[in-house]
Amino acid sequence: MLSERGQLLFKLLVERYIADGEPVGSRTLARDSRLELSPATIRNVMADLEDLGLIRSPHTSAGRVPTAQGYRLFVDTMMTVREPTAIDIERINADIATETDVSVLLARTSNMLSEVTKLASVVMVPRPDHQSLRQVEFLPLSDNRVLAILVVNEREVQNRIIHTARSYGPSELEQAANYLNQAFAGKEIDQVREGLLREMANTRAEMDRMMQTAIEMAEKTFVSNRTGDEFVVTGHTNLMAIDELSNIEKLRQVFEAFNQRRDILHLLDQAIGANGVQIFIGEESGYEVLSDYSVVTSTYGTGGRNLGVLGVIGPTRMAYSRVVPLVDLTARMLGAALKSLI
Amino acid sequence: MLSERGQLLFKLLVERYIADGEPVGSRTLARDSRLELSPATIRNVMADLEDLGLIRSPHTSAGRVPTAQGYRLFVDTMMTVREPTAIDIERINADIATETDVSVLLARTSNMLSEVTKLASVVMVPRPDHQSLRQVEFLPLSDNRVLAILVVNEREVQNRIIHTARSYGPSELEQAANYLNQAFAGKEIDQVREGLLREMANTRAEMDRMMQTAIEMAEKTFVSNRTGDEFVVTGHTNLMAIDELSNIEKLRQVFEAFNQRRDILHLLDQAIGANGVQIFIGEESGYEVLSDYSVVTSTYGTGGRNLGVLGVIGPTRMAYSRVVPLVDLTARMLGAALKSLI
């Protein structure tokens, strides 16, 4: 179905096109291939490749460029990855290994990745799949409002302002907090609410004022706040410098997609399922806006657990052989860095 | 120095150019002006305006466009502001008046402003000029680290992780927190540290273990964190749709400026000095990247105090008469909204 020679020439063509960005003609390919074949022979092979849907001509006399399907074959079976240079590794290490604040770390990783690849980079912020309560605290504010401070997952602080039916005094709130801390510390936050409601049913009759306070507070505090996932984008301005993407309207749509967040998140969600590097070429991502773009993602995590996804977005003819190992390496180093922090 | 007629025609020219984006010729202006003057006469006047540096021709046969100096004169002395439409007011109100979370409010304001003006919008996040401590809490973490939670300015929660020389137990930390809360609640955070150091000097001899703990905690917790100011940018993709800015490299530089934040912050800092709406035309902003852009800002605040700056960035030929009142209105409504929240 695809001869040895066909494969070789196809690979060369893709590499050449990625390097130059110009459609590749038979003469060029003949020269490159060192096969001592005439351009005419090459043309026959190229005609076959075109029949297979791997390459196409932008117009009659303009060499060939890979199709999305062609890129797919290339990255799947014939790409020779170029290991990151020592300089790149050093760079990645310097930015990732030293940072100790998680959210700064993620931002910095994204930044580093977009600078090293010269593409737009996305790092998804991990959504903790469990939130165990460590401590809760209430402070009265004016106008029947209470500030609730939760410490969750050992070190993460959340706070929210809750509106209450009546005003509560400091000591009432303190008692309620004490009770909740004692009864529910270490429990999953989702379970706290349930637990309380059960408690309430059991002790309905003799419920004292303190318990009532605790229950009102908890009801309003422990509402689920599965905040929609977040992600960090950096280096999207790099895309403006890439000449074949200078279709400004198209570019604008992609930028809008970053802003809208919905599509990008959905795309990243797809990627979090699989382990390791994944490549979406052109419309494989499922989004029309990305038709001229490819997305290279990798999951990152500590130990066996996937925490999130990171990746880059660039033109379909990005240098996969360089980008893929960079994304992979970054993901692994980020995972390692997080391991020591979480 | 500038005749009545000169002024009239100049104003017409600017308005026309802002509306169309095409250089304005003498014939067009003659028709517009309803002055019953021939184009030739108009030409003479235009020659004068050109001598004054208010307008210029892009090339020999292409009508005239306002210079930066021209825009300056226009906005200073002859612009007739168009009051925001009821729809705009409604829109602004809907987005601003209902939000109760400050940071969401600012983001939403920026978003609304860029949508209403179709330009890029910036809202600077106010830096509180005082931070009074309400309460502090310590939680032990692993590896000689302690999580400090501060409640500041009545309702704002900050937290930081501090590394300590030895490990502390929960009760030690609780005592230290109790002491600090009792001694320093309501005080300026900057003063807490000083106060503690003084205290330490006084009681050097008989300092007990609890006090030592309190002091170590406080030293590490109350380091100044005048976090550099922040701002929110939205709608910068709007700029891509404006045809005269389709010089992609230039646009890229402006986007980079948003990312780098330094220049934009400095620009906003300039604006926070003055009260009310300010207009920076072209390079008046002091930044070369913004040479084809104008910036319209306004300070916002509650009562007499300026809390921050917001504004829009767009092409020099933006519709000032519409944008200026919108920025002004937004700033005042944001100020009002904040008043009820702070």
Place this chain on the structure above:
DNA sequence: CTTTGCACTCTCAAGGGTAGAGTGCTAGAT
């Protein structure tokens, strides 16, 4: 002071011509 008339300049879009690149096909060479 204003207008008319006119020559001039410049841009923009359309048209035509050419060079170059690359193709597909066929017929002959290996």
Place this chain on the structure above:
DNA sequence: ATCTAGCACTCTACCCTTGAGAGTGCAAAG
């Protein structure tokens, strides 16, 4: 059976020209 050479053909990109249109500045007349 496979490869090559030759060739006619197609298409783009670039350059040049050309003409229309817009707008100008100037001089002379109203």
